[in-house]
Amino acid sequence: MSIRVDGIRKTFGGFAALDDISLNMPQGELVGLLGPSGSGKTTLLRIIAGLEKPDQGRVLFNERDVTTLDVRHRKVGFVFQQYALFRHLTVADNVAFGLRMLPRGQRPGRDAVRARVRELLELVQMDTMAGRYPAQLSGGQKQRVALARALALEPEVLLLDEPFGALDAKVRKELRRWLRHLHEQISVTSVFVTHDQEEAMEVSDQVVVMSQGHIEQIGSPLTVYEQPASRFVFDFLGHINALEGLYDGAVWQSGEARLRLDTHGACPDGALTLYLRPHEATLAKAPAEHAHLPVKLAARSVFGGTVTLELEPRGWGSGVLEVELDRDTWAALAPGRDETLYLLPRSLQTVTCDGDLGPRVAPA
Amino acid sequence: MSSANRPHKWHQWTLVAAAFAAVVVLLVLPLVVIFAEAFAQGAGMVASNLTSGDMIGAIQLTVIVALITVPVNLVFGVLLAWCVTRYEFRGRKLLSTLIDIPFAMSPVVAGLCYLVVYGGQGLVGQWLDDQFDVQLMFALPGMVMVTVFVTCPYVARVLIPLMQSQGTEEEEAAILLGASGWQAFWYVTLPRIRWALLYGVVLTNARAVGEFGAVSVVSGLIRGETLTLPLLIQMLNEDYNTVGAFTAAGLLAAMALVTLLLKTVLEWRQSSKLNAAEETLT
Numbered sequence: 001m002s003i004r005v006d007g008i009r010k011t012f013g014g015f016a017a018l019d020d021i022s023l024n025m026p027q028g029e030l031v032g033l034l035g036p037s038g039s040g041k042t043t044l045l046r047i048i049a050g051l052e053k054p055d056q057g058r059v060l061f062n063e064r065d066v067t068t069l070d071v072r073h074r075k076v077g078f079v080f081q082q083y084a085l086f087r088h089l090t091v092a093d094n095v096a097f098g099l100r101m102l103p104r105g106q107r108p109g110r111d112a113v114r115a116r117v118r119e120l121l122e123l124v125q126m127d128t129m130a131g132r133y134p135a136q137l138s139g140g141q142k143q144r145v146a147l148a149r150a151l152a153l154e155p156e157v158l159l160l161d162e163p164f165g166a167l168d169a170k171v172r173k174e175l176r177r178w179l180r181h182l183h184e185q186i187s188v189t190s191v192f193v194t195h196d197q198e199e200a201m202e203v204s205d206q207v208v209v210m211s212q213g214h215i216e217q218i219g220s221p222l223t224v225y226e227q228p229a230s231r232f233v234f235d236f237l238g239h240i241n242a243l244e245g246l247y248d249g250a251v252w253q254s255g256e257a258r259l260r261l262d263t264h265g266a267c268p269d270g271a272l273t274l275y276l277r278p279h280e281a282t283l284a285k286a287p288a289e290h291a292h293l294p295v296k297l298a299a300r301s302v303f304g305g306t307v308t309l310e311l312e313p314r315g316w317g318s319g320v321l322e323v324e325l326d327r328d329t330w331a332a333l334a335p336g337r338d339e340t341l342y343l344l345p346r347s348l349q350t351v352t353c354d355g356d357l358g359p360r361v362a363p364a
Numbered sequence: 365m366s367s368a369n370r371p372h373k374w375h376q377w378t379l380v381a382a383a384f385a386a387v388v389v390l391l392v393l394p395l396v397v398i399f400a401e402a403f404a405q406g407a408g409m410v411a412s413n414l415t416s417g418d419m420i421g422a423i424q425l426t427v428i429v430a431l432i433t434v435p436v437n438l439v440f441g442v443l444l445a446w447c448v449t450r451y452e453f454r455g456r457k458l459l460s461t462l463i464d465i466p467f468a469m470s471p472v473v474a475g476l477c478y479l480v481v482y483g484g485q486g487l488v489g490q491w492l493d494d495q496f497d498v499q500l501m502f503a504l505p506g507m508v509m510v511t512v513f514v515t516c517p518y519v520a521r522v523l524i525p526l527m528q529s530q531g532t533e534e535e536e537a538a539i540l541l542g543a544s545g546w547q548a549f550w551y552v553t554l555p556r557i558r559w560a561l562l563y564g565v566v567l568t569n570a571r572a573v574g575e576f577g578a579v580s581v582v583s584g585l586i587r588g589e590t591l592t593l594p595l596l597i598q599m600l601n602e603d604y605n606t607v608g609a610f611t612a613a614g615l616l617a618a619m620a621l622v623t624l625l626l627k628t629v630l631e632w633r634q635s636s637k638l639n640a641a642e643e644t645l646t
Contacts, residue, residue: 084536
C-alpha cells in the first residue's frame with residue numbers, strides 16, 4: 001500500500017513539531033525517517049498511524065484519505081520504541097491479541113489462531129519462547145515479538161519507532177539485516193524512525209532527512225550522502241571537519257595554511273568555509289604545490305581496516321581535525337614523534353558566508 | 365537485594381526493643397483488652413449481646429453501607445484515575461488535588477457540610493423534600509453519601525501512581541491491534557492494575573466499616589434504625605453496657621484484622637510475582 005502525506009502541520013502548545021510536510025512513499029518501499037531528536041520524525045510516524053491528529057493536511061493510503069479514520073480501523077502494524085508488549089500475557093498471547101480482538105464474524109477459530117501464532121513466531125525465530133512472559137526476554141527477543149504481534153493482522157503498512165534504539169551494538173546490526181531481509185520477504189510498505197545515520201543508510205530504500213519539523217532532503221541513501229541538498233544534511237550525515245578561512249578567487253588561506261582552489265567563480269571573494277569528510281583526504285610528509293596544510297598527530301585509533309587520526313593544525317585554524325586512512329597507507333607513512341605532516345584533501349564541500357552549500361571542489 | 369543490616373551493637377538492639385515495646389503498648393495491648401473485656405463475663409454474655417436486636421441491626425446496616433460504598437468508589441476511583449493519567453486537559457492537576465479533600469478534611473466537618481446542603485433545612489434537602497418527599501439525612505442514603513465521600517480517594521490514590529508509571533503505550537498498542545476502548549481497558553489496563561485495585565478496595569472497605577465521625581453527624585443516632593457498629597459502640601459505652609460495647613468493638617477489631625491479613629496477602633502476592641519475573645531473567 002502506498003502512503004502519501006500532504007501538507008501536514010502539527011503544533012504542540014505553540015511549538016511547531018511539523019511544518020507543512022509532504023511526502024510520498026511508494027508501495028513496498030522501506031523508508032527511513034532520519035533526524036536529530038526534536039525534528040518531528042516520531043510525530044510524523046504517529047500521525048501516519050493515527051495516534052496523533054494533524055492540525056492541517058491529509059494522510060492517504062493508496063490515495064484513499066484516512067486522515068479522519070480511527071486508529072483501530074487503519075490496520076497498520078506499529079512497533080514501539082520500548083516494544084509495549086502486554087506484560088501480563090505470554091509471547092504467544094501477545095502475538096494472538098490482534099486476532100482475538102477481531103469482530104466475531106472475522107475472528108479465526110482457536111486452532112487457526114494457534115497455527116497463525118506459530119507461523120509468526122517461526123518467522124521471527126521465537127517459536128521456542130511461546131510460553132514466556134515479556135519480562136523473561138532480552139531486548140532483541142522483545143523486539144522480534146513486537147514485530148510478530150504487529151504483523152499478525154497482515155498489515156500493508158508497517159511503522160517502526162526507533163526499532164533498534166534500545167539494543168546493544170551487535171544485536172542491533174544483526175536485527176537490522178534481519179529486518180531488511182524480512183521486508184523483502186513480505187509485501188509491506190515500511191516506515192521507520194531513527195536518529196542513527198548508519199542505520200538509515202544501511203536499511204532504507206529511501207531516506208527522509210528531517211530537522212525542526214521540516215524535510216531537508218528525500219532520496220536514496222547514496223544520493224543524500226553524495227549530493228546533500230543542504231548544509232544540515234551534509235553536517236548530519238557523518239562526521240565533518242570545518243575549515244574556516246578567506247578566499248581571493250584562486251587561493252584559500254587561513255594562517256599558515258593555503259589551498260589552491262578553482263571554483264569557476266561560484267564562490268565570492270571573502271570568508272569561505274570548507275567541509276572535509278574524514279575519508280576524503282590523505283597525509284604526506286611534504287606539502288604539495290596546491291595544498292599546504294601543516295598538522296601534527298594528536299591521537300590515533302585503529303579499528304578494523306581503517307586508522308582514525310586526530311590532527312592538530314600547526315599555525316592555522318582551531319580545533320582537532322579527524323582523518324581516516326586505510327591501514328597500509330598509515331603503515332607506509334610511519335611518522336616520527338612530533339613530525340609535521342601535511343594534509344592533502346581530495347575533495348571539499350564549499351559553504352559560502354550566507355550558509356548555503358557551494359560547489360564541491362578539488363584542490364589542484 | 366536488601367541493603368539493611370542485622371543490628372549488631374547494643375544500642376541498635378535497644379532501638380529495636382524500644383520499637384517492639386511501643387507497638388505492644390500502643391497497638392497490641394489495647395487489642396487484647398478489647399477481647400478480654402468482651403469475654404470478661406463469659407461467652408454466654410457475648411453470645412446474648414451478639415444476638416440482641418440492636419447488634420444485629422447495626423451489623424446489617426454496617427454491611428449494607430459498605431456494600432453500596434465499595435462498588436461506587438471502585439467505579440469512581442477507576443474513572444478518576446483513568447481521566448487523570450490518560451488524558452491531558454486543563455485543570456488536570458486541580459482535579460488530582462481535589463481528590464484529596466476527604467483525606468485532608470475532618471470527617472465531622474464533612475458530615476456537617478452534607479447536613480447543611482442535603483438536610484431538611486438545606487438547599488438541596490428542602491427542594492428534594494418539597495418535590496419528591498425524599499429525606500436523605502438521618503437515614504440510610506445520607507449515611508451512605510458521607511461514607512462514600514470519606515472513602516472516595518483510596519482507590520484513585522492507589523491507582524494513579526501505578527497507572528502513571530505504566531504509561532499509555534500498551535493501551536495504544538491494543539488499539540492499533542484493533543481493540544475498542546472498552547476492550548483495551550478490559551484486556552490490557554485491568555489485568556495490569558488488578559492487584560492494586562483489590563488493595564484499594566480493601567482499604568476502602570476497612571474505612572467504610574469503621575467510619576464514625578461523619579456518619580454520627582448525619583445518622584441522627586436513631587436506635588435500631590441508623591446505628592452502625594461504630595455508633596453502637598459509642599451508644600453502649602454511654603449506657604455502661606461494657607460487655608456489649610466491647611463485643612461490638614471486638615467484632616470491628618476482628619474485621620480489621622481480617623482486612624489486614626488480606627492486605628498482607630495481596631502485597632505478598634504482588635511482590636512475589638515481581639520477584640518471580642526477575643529471577644527467571646537472571
